[in-house]
Amino acid sequence: MNIALKYTTLGLLAVSLSGCALFQKKTTEAPPQESGPLAPVIGGGAIGAEINAAGIRVCSDADRNALFATLGSEAGALETRVFYFDTDASNLKPETEGALMTHAKLLSKVGVARVQLTGHTDERGTQDYNLALGERRANAVARYFSAAGVKAEQMNVVSYGKERPVADGSNESAWQQNRRVELDYTVCR
Amino acid sequence: MSRLFAALLTCFMMLFNLPAQAALTIEITKGLTDVPVRPIAVMNFAGEAAAENLGQIIRNNLSRSGMFNMIDSDRLPAGIALTGPVNDEALNEMLADYLVRGETRREGDNVVFSYEVLKKSDGSKVLSNQFRAHHSRWRDAAHFISDAIYEHITGYKGIFSTRIAYVNAYRRDGVMRYRLELADIDGARRTVLLDSSEPIVSPSWSPDARRLAYISFESMQPQIVIHDLQTGKRQTITSFNGSNSAPAWSPDGRRLAMSLSKDGNPEIYVMDVATRALTRVTNHPAIDTEPRWSPDGQNLLFTSDRSGRAQIYQLNLSESQPRRISFGGVFNARADISQNQQFLALVHSSGDGRYRIGIMNMENRLFSTLTDNAMDDTPSFAPDSRLVVYSTKQGGGVGLRIESLDGRASWRIPAITGDLKSPAWSPLIR
Numbered sequence: 001m002n003i004a005l006k007y008t009t010l011g012l013l014a015v016s017l018s019g020c021a022l023f024q025k026k027t028t029e030a031p032p033q034e035s036g037p038l039a040p041v042i043g044g045g046a047i048g049a050e051i052n053a054a055g056i057r058v059c060s061d062a063d064r065n066a067l068f069a070t071l072g073s074e075a076g077a078l079e080t081r082v083f084y085f086d087t088d089a090s091n092l093k094p095e096t097e098g099a100l101m102t103h104a105k106l107l108s109k110v111g112v113a114r115v116q117l118t119g120h121t122d123e124r125g126t127q128d129y130n131l132a133l134g135e136r137r138a139n140a141v142a143r144y145f146s147a148a149g150v151k152a153e154q155m156n157v158v159s160y161g162k163e164r165p166v167a168d169g170s171n172e173s174a175w176q177q178n179r180r181v182e183l184d185y186t187v188c189r
Numbered sequence: 190m191s192r193l194f195a196a197l198l199t200c201f202m203m204l205f206n207l208p209a210q211a212a213l214t215i216e217i218t219k220g221l222t223d224v225p226v227r228p229i230a231v232m233n234f235a236g237e238a239a240a241e242n243l244g245q246i247i248r249n250n251l252s253r254s255g256m257f258n259m260i261d262s263d264r265l266p267a268g269i270a271l272t273g274p275v276n277d278e279a280l281n282e283m284l285a286d287y288l289v290r291g292e293t294r295r296e297g298d299n300v301v302f303s304y305e306v307l308k309k310s311d312g313s314k315v316l317s318n319q320f321r322a323h324h325s326r327w328r329d330a331a332h333f334i335s336d337a338i339y340e341h342i343t344g345y346k347g348i349f350s351t352r353i354a355y356v357n358a359y360r361r362d363g364v365m366r367y368r369l370e371l372a373d374i375d376g377a378r379r380t381v382l383l384d385s386s387e388p389i390v391s392p393s394w395s396p397d398a399r400r401l402a403y404i405s406f407e408s409m410q411p412q413i414v415i416h417d418l419q420t421g422k423r424q425t426i427t428s429f430n431g432s433n434s435a436p437a438w439s440p441d442g443r444r445l446a447m448s449l450s451k452d453g454n455p456e457i458y459v460m461d462v463a464t465r466a467l468t469r470v471t472n473h474p475a476i477d478t479e480p481r482w483s484p485d486g487q488n489l490l491f492t493s494d495r496s497g498r499a500q501i502y503q504l505n506l507s508e509s510q511p512r513r514i515s516f517g518g519v520f521n522a523r524a525d526i527s528q529n530q531q532f533l534a535l536v537h538s539s540g541d542g543r544y545r546i547g548i549m550n551m552e553n554r555l556f557s558t559l560t561d562n563a564m565d566d567t568p569s570f571a572p573d574s575r576l577v578v579y580s581t582k583q584g585g586g587v588g589l590r591i592e593s594l595d596g597r598a599s600w601r602i603p604a605i606t607g608d609l610k611s612p613a614w615s616p617l618i619r
Contacts, residue, residue: 051385
């Protein structure tokens with residue numbers, strides 16, 4: 001007898017048997033509670049909790065103006081509170097130093113005043129690398145202030161990396177506006 | 190010898206950059222295309238509880254994978270019915286190599302799912318199974334069945350039951366908000382885990398897929414939080430001065446690598462999750478961040494700009510000196526290593542102003558770009574070492590895309606509102 005034919009017959013028999021037995025034969029069941037559709041629902045806990053942070057508390061305009069007034073005629077320079085940076089750079093640009101020096105002078109003079117320095121980047125590169133780059137920029141301002149006599153406890157540094165752009169768009173003009181350190185007065189008196 | 194050849198090949202291809210790209214991609218992902226694309230027919234499932242289109246979900250899954258050529262059920266020969274015996278002549282006539290049939294039966298609150306896979310060549314039943322699940326889990330059941338079929342036929346791990354965690358940045362009443370979400374890999378079944386007024390960044394899965402670690406700015410400072418997905422309980426595990434970022438779970442689930450700047454500048458630390466004890470593993474005034482564990486737990490890959498711009502470094506944890514492993518281009522960051530340790534996905538810029546996903550073959554060190562976009566970020570490998578999810582800027586917003594290294598599969602996870610970013614592909618959920 002032809003072997004190939006024999007196997008073909010067996011094969012056909014297997015098909016018809018499997019066909020008949022379909023859905024009646026008890027096959028092994030997946031173990032409960034462990035795998036696939038029987039595992040606990042991922043994210044089945046308290047879903048969708050909402051967090052509403054208070055945000056950073058900044059001085060009222062009146063308090064800030066009163067604080068600025070202590071520098072008299074120099075106070076105009078204090079209106080500059082956003083400082084810009086070059087691509088992937090954290091060195092202070094020469095044109096920002098005038099305003100920075102005036103803020104440093106005010107902070108050294110009024111010891112109770114507190115500022116937050118918030119570093120940001122443009123959208124290029126990765127999220128965590130940009131968190132670090134934004135921090136490096138804010139730290140560059142903090143170091144400048146320290147050197148000018150501002151106490152460490154007067155400054156709080158935080159970086160949002162590329163998470164909080166002020167300008168949308170993927171072009172140099174938007175990127176330029178986003179590579180920044182924002183200075184906010186959080187305690188003024 | 191082969192490494193020398195690879196180096197020569199790379200140089201050669203750099204000279205003739207145009208058609209070489211495709212050839213290089215093939216060289217890098219060699220082996221991945223050895224599995225042929227199979228024609229397969231998946232019939233609708235028989236049974237009263239089958240209202241939810243089990244067959245359709247399985248067809249979508251298999252066809253999305255790029256490993257199957259889907260043969261419509263209405264092109265099947267007449268002798269093939271939803272249930273009952275299969276006429277073997279009909280089986281031989283069908284255009285598909287495989288036939289999938291199934292049935293569901295309601296049993297109280299549960300549904301009994303059964304399915305079988307028949308092979309055309311010899312008519313044998315190559316796979317059959319029956320299981321019971323709550324009636325609300327029909328979609329899980331469809332993914333579970335897809336995984337089994339996919340694994341059996343292709344030899345790859347089935348990843349249809351896995352999920353993707355990501356952050357949805359959206360506007361509510363004109364103000365930005367950030368939702369930490371999970372979705373199936375086709376974007377279905379969005380689950381909101383958290384909805385915060387402050388940014389959430391870099392979720393990382395624990396290897397048992399029960400917890401996520403991520404950065405939350407809810408205290409107006411970055412903190413690393415561990416979120417238990419079963420209970421919804423959240424625990425802040427770091428809130429040091431400076432940055433607390435880039436958490437990455439170790440393969441044994443006991444440690445978290447992270448980047449902290451508490452000592453002045455960002456360094457890589459390893460935390461024992463149970464005791465919170467920290468070990469600092471880098472020491473350099475440059476930025477060190479985005480650590481990723483090799484699947485064997487022996488090495489950390491991380492991003493550092495110690496050479497001037499961001500590049501990828503590898504640190505063997507039994508040694509102290511990391512070595513640079515990325516050289517091409519001006520920016521390489523946020524590496525993710527595939528489960529089979531064969532590939533590295535990273536964010537790459539050649540200097541042309543674009544940030545694309547690149548793939549490095551860890552064996553021959555050949556490098557190729559996977560994507561052709563302008564602004565990609567956060568590549569994350571699926572546990573099959575074949576698919577990669579990443580974020581990309583598209584049409585004014587940021588969304589998620591998935592590509593396979595062999596170029597056969599590519600799809601988008603649509604956003605309902607706002608941007609989708611920081612994707613992290615879950616481990617196998619078993």
